[in-house]
Amino acid sequence: MNPEMRPGFFVDEGPFPMPVAAVLLSPFVNYTAEMMESMKENRKYDLIVSQSVCEFSWPLASEMCGDGDQRWFSPLFNSMDGLCPLFVSTSQHEACWDEDAELARLAEEAGVDVQLQNIPYQYHVFQLLAAFTPEAVSAEAEIVSWMKAKLSV
Numbered sequence: 001m002n003p004e005m006r007p008g009f010f011v012d013e014g015p016f017p018m019p020v021a022a023v024l025l026s027p028f029v030n031y032t033a034e035m036m037e038s039m040k041e042n043r044k045y046d047l048i049v050s051q052s053v054c055e056f057s058w059p060l061a062s063e064m065c066g067d068g069d070q071r072w073f074s075p076l077f078n079s080m081d082g083l084c085p086l087f088v089s090t091s092q093h094e095a096c097w098d099e100d101a102e103l104a105r106l107a108e109e110a111g112v113d114v115q116l117q118n119i120p121y122q123y124h125v126f127q128l129l130a131a132f133t134p135e136a137v138s139a140e141a142e143i144v145s146w147m148k149a150k151l152s153v
Helices: 033-042 051-065 068-073 097-109 134-151
Strands: 022-025 086-090 114-118
Touching: 022 134, 086 097, 086 134, 097 114, 114 134
Parallel strands: 022 086, 086 114
Antiparallel strands: none
């Protein structure tokens, strides 16, 4: 990473303090055109990132995601050394599964405390509907329990 390329993330004394922990809900962390291909398999299951969303997005991939020179925009291609503990909540049947699982793997390899929550047969950001589905309620309860442990509440 080149700090001069990301001036908004740094202050004169160095990087901003790291949070105690972070919860990521179905994060989109790979902004490269080639990763969008992995969405093809799960679009048939995902109610949010559906066939029509993919058909609209793929022609715009190079504009949205950049090319090989812009890979540093993607969190997946940056160093994860020193990151705070991460809770990655996702589903193996949603559009971002491949990149979310890869994020968890890379973070763990970098020594980050990571928990990957996989709730099968769910769609992108299903966790936001905790008032409506038992799977989202269960996911939320696990997230809250994890955060309380990290915050020692």
